[in-house]
Amino acid sequence: MPARAEDFRAEVRQFLAEHLTGEMIAATRDGTIHSPALHRAIADRGWLSGAVPAELGGGGMDPVELCVLLEELQLHQAPADALGVAVVGVSMILEHGNEHLRGAVAPRLMSGEALVCLGYSEPESGSDVAAARTRAVRDGDRWVINGSKMWTTLAHVADYVLLLTRTDPEVPKHRGLTFFVVPLDTAGIEIQAVETMGNERSNATFYDDVLLGDEWRLGEVNDGWTVMKTALKYERGIAGGQFPSPPVIEAAVDWARRARRADGSRPIDDDEVRNKLVRAMIDVEVCRSFAYHTAALASEGAMFGVEGSMTKLFASESYKKHCAWFLDMMGAEGLLTHDDPGAHMDGRIEEHFRHAPVTAIYGGTSEINRNLVAEGWLGLPRSR
Amino acid sequence: MAEAFGDLFAREATAEAVRAAEAGCGFDPDLWRKLAAAGAPQMAVGVADGGGGASLVDLAVVVHEWGRRIAPVPLVEHAVCARLLSDAGNGEPIRELAASVISGDLIATMAPGPIEPDSTARLVPAGAVADVVAARRGDDIVVARSRPPGAARPNTADLPLADRDLSGAETVASGAAAASAWDRALAEWRALMAVAYAGLAGEVLAMGVAYTKQRHQFGVPVGSFQAVQHGLADAATRSEGARLLAFRAVSAVDAGRADGARLASMALLFGAESARFAADRVLQYHGGYGYSAEYDVQLYYRRAAGWLLQLGEPAAEVARLADADLGPKAA
Ligand SMILES: Cc1cc2nc3c(=O)[nH]c(=O)nc-3n(C[C@H](O)[C@H](O)[C@H](O)COP(=O)(O)OP(=O)(O)OC[C@H]3O[C@@H](n4cnc5c(N)ncnc54)[C@H](O)[C@@H]3O)c2cc1C
Numbered sequence: 001m002p003a004r005a006e007d008f009r010a011e012v013r014q015f016l017a018e019h020l021t022g023e024m025i026a027a028t029r030d031g032t033i034h035s036p037a038l039h040r041a042i043a044d045r046g047w048l049s050g051a052v053p054a055e056l057g058g059g060g061m062d063p064v065e066l067c068v069l070l071e072e073l074q075l076h077q078a079p080a081d082a083l084g085v086a087v088v089g090v091s092m093i094l095e096h097g098n099e100h101l102r103g104a105v106a107p108r109l110m111s112g113e114a115l116v117c118l119g120y121s122e123p124e125s126g127s128d129v130a131a132a133r134t135r136a137v138r139d140g141d142r143w144v145i146n147g148s149k150m151w152t153t154l155a156h157v158a159d160y161v162l163l164l165t166r167t168d169p170e171v172p173k174h175r176g177l178t179f180f181v182v183p184l185d186t187a188g189i190e191i192q193a194v195e196t197m198g199n200e201r202s203n204a205t206f207y208d209d210v211l212l213g214d215e216w217r218l219g220e221v222n223d224g225w226t227v228m229k230t231a232l233k234y235e236r237g238i239a240g241g242q243f244p245s246p247p248v249i250e251a252a253v254d255w256a257r258r259a260r261r262a263d264g265s266r267p268i269d270d271d272e273v274r275n276k277l278v279r280a281m282i283d284v285e286v287c288r289s290f291a292y293h294t295a296a297l298a299s300e301g302a303m304f305g306v307e308g309s310m311t312k313l314f315a316s317e318s319y320k321k322h323c324a325w326f327l328d329m330m331g332a333e334g335l336l337t338h339d340d341p342g343a344h345m346d347g348r349i350e351e352h353f354r355h356a357p358v359t360a361i362y363g364g365t366s367e368i369n370r371n372l373v374a375e376g377w378l379g380l381p382r383s384r
Numbered sequence: 385m386a387e388a389f390g391d392l393f394a395r396e397a398t399a400e401a402v403r404a405a406e407a408g409c410g411f412d413p414d415l416w417r418k419l420a421a422a423g424a425p426q427m428a429v430g431v432a433d434g435g436g437g438a439s440l441v442d443l444a445v446v447v448h449e450w451g452r453r454i455a456p457v458p459l460v461e462h463a464v465c466a467r468l469l470s471d472a473g474n475g476e477p478i479r480e481l482a483a484s485v486i487s488g489d490l491i492a493t494m495a496p497g498p499i500e501p502d503s504t505a506r507l508v509p510a511g512a513v514a515d516v517v518a519a520r521r522g523d524d525i526v527v528a529r530s531r532p533p534g535a536a537r538p539n540t541a542d543l544p545l546a547d548r549d550l551s552g553a554e555t556v557a558s559g560a561a562a563a564s565a566w567d568r569a570l571a572e573w574r575a576l577m578a579v580a581y582a583g584l585a586g587e588v589l590a591m592g593v594a595y596t597k598q599r600h601q602f603g604v605p606v607g608s609f610q611a612v613q614h615g616l617a618d619a620a621t622r623s624e625g626a627r628l629l630a631f632r633a634v635s636a637v638d639a640g641r642a643d644g645a646r647l648a649s650m651a652l653l654f655g656a657e658s659a660r661f662a663a664d665r666v667l668q669y670h671g672g673y674g675y676s677a678e679y680d681v682q683l684y685y686r687r688a689a690g691w692l693l694q695l696g697e698p699a700a701e702v703a704r705l706a707d708a709d710l711g712p713k714a715a
Contacts, residue, residue, distance in 0.1 A: 253710065269714045274706035275699070281709060282650045289628035310621040367614070374613035377620055378593050383610040 001064070001292060008065045012072040015045060020078050029338070031193075031201025032157055033081040034115070042083060043112025051087045052110065053234075056094035063298035067242075067291050074243040081200075082115050082154055084235075089116035089162055091234040093181065093218065096227050100215040101181055105160060114159040119149040119182075119205060120228075126150075127368050129164070130173045130225060134207060136165035136180065143180070143217070145188075145210040151362070152205040155191050158184055161205065162231075168222050177224030180216050187211070198355040233305075241359060242291040242311050244319040244352075249280050251348040252326040258344075259330070267329060276325045283318040290314060306376040309369040316359035317366060323353040385438075386445040389424060390452075397455035399680045405456035409512040409536040410544040412456045420488030425462045433470040434486045440572060440638035444579045444631065451583025454687050458493060458510030458544065460576045465492035465518050468569040472525055472557040481529060485516055491532070492516040494569060495548065496695050503551035509694045511546035512536040519550055525562045528553035541690020567645060571637045575648035577691055578630035581655035584691075585623035585662040588684045592616055592666035599671075606669065615665040622658035630655050649705050656692035663688040 024035040042048055051066050052058020061069075073080045090109045093101050108114035125131040134147025145165060155161060161182050168176030184191070188210040194202040219227040256268035256277070267273045290311040297304045326349050327334040338347035360366045374380045396415050405412045419425060428443040429435020443463055450459050462485070469482040469492065484490040493514035495505035505511070505519050512535060518527045528550045536544045557565055593616065596607030606612055633651035637644035663685040667674035674681045692698060707713070 266714065268710060271699075271703070271713075274710060274713070275702050277710060278702045278705045281705075282654050285632075285647065285650050286625040286629050286654060289632055290625055293628050307624075310624055313617075314621050314625055370614040370617035371610070373617035373620055377624075378589070378613075378616055379597075380593060380613050380616065381597065381605055381608040383608055383613050 005062075005064045005068050009068045009072060012069055015041075016072060016076050016078065020076055024079060025077055028079045029199060031195070031199055032154070033079045033200050034154060034157060035079045036157075038078060038080065039082055039086075039115075040112045042080070043110065048083060048086055048112055049090075049110040051083075052090050052094065056091055057106075058090070058094070058110070063295040064292065067295035071243045071288075071291070074241070075246050077247055082158075085118060085154065086110075086112075086116060088231055088234045089118070089160075092162065092179075092227060092231050095230055096179070096219040097181070098215060098217070101218060105181055108159070115154060115157060116160045116162060116181075117152055117154040117158040117184075118231075119152050119155075119161040119163040121149065121151045123148060123150045123204075127365060129228065130177065132164045132166055132177065134163065134165045135169075136167050136178055136212075138167075138221075139211075141214050143212045143214065145180070145182070145207045145212060147207050149205045149207075151194070151202050152191070153200070153202045155184060155203040155205050156193065156201075160184060162218070163207075164224055164228065167224075171222070174225045176222055177228070178221050179218040179224045179227045180212060181218050182207075182210065182212060182216060196358065198358055199351060200355070200358075235308075235363065241363075242287050242315045243284070244315060244356070244359060245280060245284050245287070245322045248319075248322055248326060248349055248352045249277065249284065251345045252280075252322075252329065253277060255326075255330060255344050255349070259333075273329055276329070280318075280322045280325070283314075283322065287311070287315045287318070306373055309364070309372040310377070312364065313366055313369040313373070316356075319352075319359060320356040323349065323356040327353045385442065386449065389422070389446045390449040392418065392422060393449045393453040393455055397450075397453035397457075399683065402454055402456055402683055406542040409534060409546075410456050410542045411458070411513045415455060416457045416488075416491070419457060419459065425459060425488045426466055426486045428463055429466050429470045429486050434483055435466070435470065440575075441631070441634055444576060444634040447576045447579050448583040451580030452587040454584060454587075454683060456542075456544075458491060458513065460573060460580060461493040461510040461514070462488075462491055464569050464573045464576065465494050465516070467572065468494070468518060468525070468565060469516075469527070469556070472562070472565045478527065478554070478556045481516060481527065490515040490529075492518065494573070495519040495550070496570065496573075499550055503549060503553075505548045505550050507537065507545045507694070508548050510544050511548050512544035514548075517548050517550060517553075518556075519553065520562075520566055521550075521553065521555075523559055523562060524555045525557040525566055526550065526553035527556050539690065541686045541694075543687075543690050543694055545694060568637070571645040571648040574652040574695070575630065575633040575637045575644075577695070578626070578633055578648065578651035578655035581652075581659040581688070581691065582623065582627035582630050584684055584688060585619070585626065585655075585659040588659070588663050588666045588681065588688075589616065589620055589623060591681060591684075592619075592662075592669055595666075596669050606671075612669050615669065619658070619662040619665045622654075623662050626651070626655040626658040646705065646708060649701055652692065652695070653698060653701055653705075656688070656698070660685075660688045 019041045050059030050061035054060025086109050090106050093106045120129050136143045136145045163180045163182045167178040188208045190206040192204045256273050259267050294307045336343035423436050427436035427438040431437035466485050485492040491514045493510040495508045499505050499521050513532050516529050533546050597605050599606045630651040633647035636647050667681045667685050673679050
C-alpha cells in the first residue's frame, strides 16, 4: 500500500477519534444506520464530494484513499450507510442530470445538507431490477407516478429518492424505464417502516398520483437503463462493505481470552478456536487484497466490474461464516443480545450474526454475483 | 521476461512432459538444463554473486508460470536455497558450493523439517534430485553436498521427495543470524508457493471452462448449467483472492516488511485451499473423464494437495500464525 494512503489512514483515525462517539453507534439501535452529525462532519471535511469522480465535478479523491476511508469507517463501526448512497446519487445526477438537478440537488447532497435514497427494488422485482412496474405517465409538462417500492432504505430520513419507473410497458423491459429524482415531501408519497431480522430498518414506499415537473427527470425518457448502469458502475467503485469481519474477530478474541470453560481452560488455548480465528484473519487479508486491488485499478483509471462482484461475494460470504463460527464458539452466551446487561461486548457478535445475511442479499445477491463472475470473468455461456 | 519464461514453460513443460517425469522421480532434467541456461533458477540472486539481480517479485512472475504448468523441476526450492546460500555463505568452501548452485550446475533444496537423531532429513522436497541440501541443526544452518538418490519415495503428487543423509553437513551460519536467514528463506518459499498455487488454480479453471463449454448434455453445454457455473465462479473468486494475497505477500517479504512472514503463511494456506477447491470443482465438472488418467485435471488435483503438505502439516502452519497473532497457548 502506498505510503500516502497510510498517512491518510492516520488522518481518518484522528477524525474518527474527534467525531465518532459511542452514542452515535448506540443510536443506530433504532434501525437507522445514519448519524446526521457524522454525515455532516464527513461532508465538511470534503470527503463526500471528494469521493465523487473529478470528471463529474467532484473532488476526485484517490480511490485508494477512498478505500482507506471506507475501511476505517467500517473498522470503527461508524454508522455511514448514507455516505455511499450519497456518492452514488450525486455521481448519477452529475452525469445524467439536467441543469435543475445539477444546480439545485447535487450541491445539497455534496454538502451533506440533504440525503438521497435508492428506489430500485419493488415488491415484485429485486434481482430482476429492470422489471420495475412503478408507472410514470406524462401529462403535459408534468409526470404522474403510481406504484410502490420495497426496501427504500433511509427514505424516512432522506430528502430525495432516485426512482426507477416504467414509462413504456409495451417495449422490452430494459427499454421502457425512466429515472426521476423525487423530493420525498411531494404529495402522494407514503413511507412505511419495514422491520428486519437485523437491527436495520428499511421502508416500503408508495406513490399515489404523485405529480412531478419534468425538471425532476434524470436522463432521457425510456433510457433509464443507461442511468442504472452508471449507478452500478459508481456503486462498485465505492462498494464499501469489504471489511465487515474485523469487529467480529476482535470481539471473538476478547471473549476467547476472558471466558473460562467448565474445566477452567480458556477458549483461546483451544486449537479449534485458534484455527477459526486464524482462518478468519486470513479471509480478512483476502478481502483487503481485493479491495485495494480494485481501488488501485480505479486509480489507474481502469474500469472494473467483475472484480467488484468477486469482492462483494467473498466479503459477504466469509463474513456470514465468521459470524456463525464465533456465535457457536460462545455457546448459550453467544445468544445474548445487547439488551442483556451481561451480553459480551454489548452483544456485538450476536448483532453481527443477525446482520450478516443481508450483506449477501442487498446490492446484488451472491447468486447474481456468481452469475456475473461466470459470464464476465470465466466467459461461460448464459445460464439456464 | 515473464512472457519469455511463460513461452518456455508452455513449450517444454507440456502435460506429456509432466507425465514422462512421473514415470521417473518427478524431475525433467532436460527442462532444468534449459531453464538454467535461460537464467531462471538464479535470477533472483544478486549480480555480484553471479545471479541475475532480479527481485523476488520478478521471480514470482516466473513461478506463476511454473505453477501453471506444474513443471517437474524444483525451481522454487532451488531459487530460495540459492538466495539463502548467497547470503549466508561466508567461508571459502561454501562460496564455491554456492557458485555452483547459483549457476544451476548443482541443484539445491532446503529440508523444512528437523533432522532426525540418525542424521536423516525425511521427505525432503526435491530430495530425489538435489545435490545440495540445506537444513536446520540446532541453532545452525548446515549444508550437505552428496549424491542425490535419483529415486523418489512414491507419493500422491509424484513429487521428487526423498530422505537424505545429512551426516556430512557443514555449518554455514549460527545463532541469531542463522535463525533470521532461515526464517526469511522459509517465508520466501511459502510466498512463492502461494504464487505457484495461483498459477495452478488459474490453469485448472481454464481447463474447467474450456471443457464445460464444449461438453454437451441434455442438448446444451454443461457450462450453461447454473450449478456448474456457480461452483466455478466460487472457485474463480477464491483463486483470484488467493492470487492477489500471494503477490502482496511476495512484495512484503521482498521489502523485508515486518508483516512479510505472516502474509506469506496466510497466502500459502489460502492459496493451497483455493487451488484444491478449484481442482476439485473442475474434476467434478469433467464428470467421469475428470477421474480418468488420460485427462490432465488429475495431475493438477494431486499436486494441489502435495505442494502444501511437502512443507509440513497445515495445522502447524496455522499454529504458528496463531502464536504470532494471539500469543502462545497456555501449557
Ligand atoms: C435490508 C435491505 C435493504 C435494502 N435496501 C435497498 C435500497 O435501499 N434500495 C433498493 O432499491 N433496494 C434495496 N434492497 C433490495 C435488495 O437490493 C434486493 O433485496 C435484492 O436485490 C434481491 O432482490 P429480492 O429481494 O427481490 O430477491 P429475488 O430477486 O426475488 O431473489 C430471490 C432468490 O432468488 C435468487 N435469484 C434471483 N435471480 C436469480 C438468477 N438469475 N440466478 C440465480 N438465482 C437468482 C436470489 O439470489 C435469491 O436467492 C434492500 C434489501 C434489504 C434486505
